[in-house]
Amino acid sequence: MSSRDTILKSINRHLVPAVPLPDMNQDWIKFDNPTEQFLTMLSAVGGRGEVVASLEDVSRKLHEEPHYDDAQQICSLVSGIDIASDKRIDLDAIDDPHDLKDVDFAIVPGEFAVAENGAIWVTDAVVRHKALYFIAQHVVIVVKASEILHNMHEAYPRTGLETDGFQQAPHFGVFISGPSKTADIEQSLVIGAHGARSLRVFLVEEMQN
Amino acid sequence: MAGHATLAKDFVANDERAHWHDKALWFVRHKRDNISHSLPEWETLRETASQVKLHTITHLAKYLEEFEANAKKLGVHVHWASNAAEHNEIVLRILQQHNVKRVVKSKSMLTEECHLNPHLEAAGMEVVDTDLGERIVQLQKEAPSHIVLPAIHIKKEEVGEVFHQFLDTEKGASDPGYLTEAARQHLRENFLAADAGITGVNFGIAATGGFVVCTNEGNADLGTALPNLHIACMGIEKLIPAPEHLSLFTRLLARSATGQPITTYTSHFHGPKPGGEMHIVLVDNGRSNILGSDEFRSSLSCIRCGACMNTCPVYRRSGGHSYQSTVPGPIGSILGPASDPAKHSSLPFACSLCGSCTDVCPVKIDLHHQLLTWRREIYVRGLLPLSKTFPMKVMSKVFQHPGLYAFGGGIARKALRVMPRWMIYNPLNSWGRKRELPEAPKESFRDLYKKRKRP
Numbered sequence: 001m002s003s004r005d006t007i008l009k010s011i012n013r014h015l016v017p018a019v020p021l022p023d024m025n026q027d028w029i030k031f032d033n034p035t036e037q038f039l040t041m042l043s044a045v046g047g048r049g050e051v052v053a054s055l056e057d058v059s060r061k062l063h064e065e066p067h068y069d070d071a072q073q074i075c076s077l078v079s080g081i082d083i084a085s086d087k088r089i090d091l092d093a094i095d096d097p098h099d100l101k102d103v104d105f106a107i108v109p110g111e112f113a114v115a116e117n118g119a120i121w122v123t124d125a126v127v128r129h130k131a132l133y134f135i136a137q138h139v140v141i142v143v144k145a146s147e148i149l150h151n152m153h154e155a156y157p158r159t160g161l162e163t164d165g166f167q168q169a170p171h172f173g174v175f176i177s178g179p180s181k182t183a184d185i186e187q188s189l190v191i192g193a194h195g196a197r198s199l200r201v202f203l204v205e206e207m208q209n
Numbered sequence: 210m211a212g213h214a215t216l217a218k219d220f221v222a223n224d225e226r227a228h229w230h231d232k233a234l235w236f237v238r239h240k241r242d243n244i245s246h247s248l249p250e251w252e253t254l255r256e257t258a259s260q261v262k263l264h265t266i267t268h269l270a271k272y273l274e275e276f277e278a279n280a281k282k283l284g285v286h287v288h289w290a291s292n293a294a295e296h297n298e299i300v301l302r303i304l305q306q307h308n309v310k311r312v313v314k315s316k317s318m319l320t321e322e323c324h325l326n327p328h329l330e331a332a333g334m335e336v337v338d339t340d341l342g343e344r345i346v347q348l349q350k351e352a353p354s355h356i357v358l359p360a361i362h363i364k365k366e367e368v369g370e371v372f373h374q375f376l377d378t379e380k381g382a383s384d385p386g387y388l389t390e391a392a393r394q395h396l397r398e399n400f401l402a403a404d405a406g407i408t409g410v411n412f413g414i415a416a417t418g419g420f421v422v423c424t425n426e427g428n429a430d431l432g433t434a435l436p437n438l439h440i441a442c443m444g445i446e447k448l449i450p451a452p453e454h455l456s457l458f459t460r461l462l463a464r465s466a467t468g469q470p471i472t473t474y475t476s477h478f479h480g481p482k483p484g485g486e487m488h489i490v491l492v493d494n495g496r497s498n499i500l501g502s503d504e505f506r507s508s509l510s511c512i513r514c515g516a517c518m519n520t521c522p523v524y525r526r527s528g529g530h531s532y533q534s535t536v537p538g539p540i541g542s543i544l545g546p547a548s549d550p551a552k553h554s555s556l557p558f559a560c561s562l563c564g565s566c567t568d569v570c571p572v573k574i575d576l577h578h579q580l581l582t583w584r585r586e587i588y589v590r591g592l593l594p595l596s597k598t599f600p601m602k603v604m605s606k607v608f609q610h611p612g613l614y615a616f617g618g619g620i621a622r623k624a625l626r627v628m629p630r631w632m633i634y635n636p637l638n639s640w641g642r643k644r645e646l647p648e649a650p651k652e653s654f655r656d657l658y659k660k661r662k663r664p
């Protein structure tokens with residue numbers, strides 16, 4: 001007998017009382033001002049964020065980012081961001097994700113943000129190498145200001161994990177809440193473990209889809 | 210095998226360190242309290258999550274088959290392993306087929322449980338644990354002492370020493386920021402050089418065939434985004450029915466574990482990356498046996514948040530290694546005996562039955578009740594040591610004979626007051642170890658009762 005059959009048989013030999021699935025429609029938390037709540041949570045998890053009017057503002061504000069002007073390699077997946085041509089990395093021109101190891105800044109779109117925990121949903125739908133999200137030294141996420149949800153119960157239907165779109169094309173999605181961090185040495189929080197050393201979020205009011 | 214009390218001896222002997230450990234974990238417990246109190250629906254969340262888990266466990270075969278079918282549709286290779294040895298064989302075979310020399314692994318208690326690393330190393334592979342805490346214990350040649358905070362028992366000066374030896378950091382350096390940066394550089398090289406990535410699984414989604422891995426460091430993501438081969442090792446109890454249920458668990462896990470609102474990276478894998486290959490190994494290793502027990506079934510609901518450890522007064526003061534089991538603390542004292550009752554027979558007795566673990570568990574496992582049930586089981590199976598059975602037999606006789614009780618009580622009260630210390634605090638009296646016995650009252654309750662003034 002294969003191990004598959006052995007395991008299934010071993011499970012089925014027990015007659016266990018079935019427990020029904022609970023009702024998922026409960027009174028989950030909502031906020032008077034989800035944008036404000038999102039920004040508060042984002043800073044609590046070590047990120048920084050603000051609402052801006054347009055992508056021009058993002059281009060301008062990026063220069064205020066520490067390390068941005070010293071960056072050698074910048075990879076943006078958000079169109080309409082000004083980047084000096086000698087710094088620009090074209091992700092689609094890169095075959096091997098290992099070649100992204102020197103990227104200083106990744107500027108990527110987020111689909112929506114969650115107020116309760118400061119998380120943003122990003123997928124590899126438009127990203128040739130998902131490694132970009134994790135290998136870049138600094139990550140900037142741009143989200144439409146109108147796309148802020150209250151809680152995770154609102155968030156999961158929006159991920160589309162069950163839809164054909166996700167089941168066929170994009171294979172990966174991640175909630176990112178703040179920069180990479182660890183507290184494994186005596187519980188002292190250190191930002192910048194393996195992934196992004198900083199996370200900046202722009203909630204853009206006027207943005208095309 | 211040595212019992213918990215014996216194994217905890219060295220840890221407890223260093224008073225300063227035991228207190229430091231205690232405090233560090235209490236701090237984490239505190240953070241958990243603050244964040245859970247900030248959510249008005251906390252109890253509803255726990256209750257709902259507990260129901261979802263129990264539902265899944267009581268329909269496990271159906272969900273496993275659904276998960277397998279959907280994962281295959283996504284192009285994933287699904288393997289089944291009855292036990293640890295088979296799991297290790299499967300993983301090794303896949304790696305060998307791909308000619309893998311170097312593996313990066315992100316935290317996975319299952320691969321610890323199966324002792325995967327030595328198996329792969331024996332076949333000539335290099336396995337690097339990439340979670341910072343796990344890397345520290347790996348370099349120290351130790352096992353993790355906690356499931357979420359693997360290096361919670363190690364001081365920064367000691368980390369500095371290991372890093373000086375292996376990563377060439379400055380001698381005597383102990384600043385966590387500096388040491389973490391050194392680890393970042395060192396592990397980046399390993400990520401870039403790896404031929405394969407191995408991860409655990411926090412949640413498997415039956416309806417989609419995908420799975421979720423949660424980390425704060427991003428190591429599971431870097432470790433699987435670079436190499437083409439990803440192997441995910443998953444206990445069969447990790448399933449949940451559908452994506453909507455993830456909302457419960459992603460809300461509960463980090464809040465319970467470290468007091469964060471969610472882990473930094475909550476990654477949803479659905480099939481291999483373009484051009485890559487993905488394998489899932491479903492592991493039983495004793496889990497389906499637990500399923501049959503009405504008393505212990507709910508221990509399979511555990512989402513490995515570690516909250517029960519952080520709150521446990523015994524764990525905090527005795528350290529994770531004293532449990533000699535991959536999962537220590539309250540839940541480990543239930544799962545340990547379930548997998549090997551003789552080896553772990555002392556663990557349920559290390560519990561003070563304070564019930565704090567049951568109060569914090571995000572999936573409402575009745576931990577302290579199960580620990581009590583295990584005590585009975587261990588007695589019934591004849592696994593109790595003489596030091597416990599003999600006094601119990603004596604006491605049972607005494608309690609059955611009131612005269613004997615009164616006589617013995619009188620002697621004990623006298624004796625405790627007049628006997629020299631060495632006679633009371635000697636190796637035969639395990640209760641006198643590391644603690645003072647209460648001062649014996651002059652009169653017994655019976656005497657007081659007799660003397661009371663009737664109204």
Ligand code: SF4
Nearest residue numbers: 511512514515517570
């Ligand atoms: S038993 Fe409960 S509290 Fe303990 S690790 Fe598991 S889920 Fe967390």
